[in-house]
Structures are given as structure tokens and as C-alpha cells.
Amino acid sequence: MLPLIGLLVGIGIGLALNIPIPAAYSKYLGVAILAALDSAIGGLRANLEMKFNEKLFITGFFSNTLMAAFIVFMGDRLGIEVLYLAAVVAFGVRLFQNLALVRRHYFQKRHWE
């Protein structure tokens, strides 16, 4: 419940602050959001698997988002603009895996099998 409230609060803050970001950086931000979502879902999964560690979770969140943005940036710099695909695929696959596991754990927990 708290994560959902957090998400809504975040959206509210974003709407209120209206942070201006150059359009050129929106590509980095997009991949970073993907990484952040992956981290959050991963945290949920770890929580359900009873092995959640908030230090691991927080550091993972920041390193994943920053690394994802950095990979896209490096790709642009190296002339491999499609390098962002690597981050998108990696985080996308993990995102769906984590989602599937979260769903499974949730079902197991509720004994809906």
C-alpha cells in the first residue's frame, strides 16, 4: 500500500515542481526510468521472497538508473546510438521476470494456486 501512495506522491511532486529537462536528455531519462522500475519491482520480489535488504535495494536503484543513463550516454559518445537497446533489453527482460515472480509469490502467499 505504501509504495502505491509513494508513487502517487511522487507524481504529485513531479507535477508540482515541473522540472525542466532539455529534450536531448529525455532519452537518458527514459532508460533510467526503466531501470528504476526494474529496481522497484525487484525490491517487491525480494520482499516477497523474504530476502529484502534495503541497503542493497537503495544502492541497486541508484547504480542501475545511473548506469543505464550512462550506457546510453556512452553509446551516443561512441557513435553506437543503438547501445541504449542493450539497457532497454536487459532491464526490460528483468522487469518482466521480476513481475512474473512477484505475481507467482503473491499467488503462493494467498494460497490461490
Next chain:
Amino acid sequence: MKHFQSLITTLNTKARRTQVAIATICILIGVLIVTQLRVQQTASQALQAATESDLSQIVSNLDNEINALRAEAADLRLQLFKIERVSNDSSEIMKESAKNLNKLKIIAGLTKVRGQGIRVVITDENKSLNFYDLVDTVTELRSGGAEAISINGIRVIARTGITQNENGISVGRKSISPPYIVLAIGDPEVLHEALAIAGGIRDTLYSLPGVSFYITKENDIRINAAVDNL
């Protein structure tokens, strides 16, 4: 029982910490998502987010537009050129007509005339001058290119008669008496030459008794319009 309770509290605190951690991250994600959506909304109008084929499409569209606008500009330029030529022509005609009209007005004596010219003062103490001497003077001035001539303030135009009866000489229907002051507007040098040429009118009149004939060049001579003096 005590063990069970402590387990529950630790679980509770641990679960709460987990929830808080995930919620914090979710706040960040919310901010990021809103920011990104905002940027994408504005960027959709900008070109940064466009793909290469989109860009090439946009460029070719713009090229077409440019070509169309160029053609239109050329068209309009041509139109402008045509209009300018027509208006030039008509203004040229107007100018020419105005000039002609002015010239004709001067010749007809309808307007006051002012300009360079000469002043001729002819004295005649013994009344030895005849009307044709004045006619000759006027004729010489006309052949010298005089635009306007007056004798004693009376404008001499094409239809002005110079006559003579027992009272003396008349210009138009007004009799005049010496000294005769003849004003003429035109090139002073040419007019002077026309009168002062050796064996010309000045020499002829000068030889008469009691007659003097002075010519002065003037910069500012004013001659009134002709009144109906037929």
C-alpha cells in the same frame, strides 16, 4: 509467547522499513515519470525525438514548401515589376503632360511668369517711334526664345495687337506712352544678343532721333498673367 511477540515486532519494523524504502523509491520513480512525460510532450513538437525517416520526411516537406514559396515570390516579384513599370509609365506621362500644360499656359499668358530675363527701356523723346518698332522688338525677343513678354506691364501674347493711332501706340487696347519698358523672360544672354546684334533692332532704333535703347539682364523678372486685352 514473548519470543513470538518480539518476532512480530521485528517483522513489523522490518516490513515497515521495506515498505518505506520501496515507497521512497516509488516517489522518485513518480517524479521521473512525470518529468519524462512532460519532456516527451514538448519534444514531440521538437525534432530531437524524431526518427531519421521522420526527419527526412520533414525535410522533404520543408523543401517542397520552400520551392512553392520561392515560386510564389518570383511570381509576386514579376507582378510588382509589371505594376511598377505601368505606374512609371503613367507618372511619366503625367509629368510630361503637366510640363506641356505649363508651357501652354505660359504661352497663352494664363499664368504669372517669373524667372531670368532682360529688361529693355526704350525712351522716345520726339515721338519718333512707330508701332512696328515695338512689334519688331517683340518679334526679335520671340525669336530669341522669350517665354513671356510684357510692354509697360501689359502681357504680350499671340493675340495681343500692337497698334497706333493719333494718341500714340496701344498694346492690346491700352495706349501706352514712353518710356517703353519691355520685359522678357528667357535666356538673358540669348535675348540680349537677339536685340543687340550688330545691325539689329537696337542699332536701328538707336539711330532715330531722341531714342535710347537700354538692355539689362535680370535674374528675377516677374510678368503678370494676361488680362483679356483684345
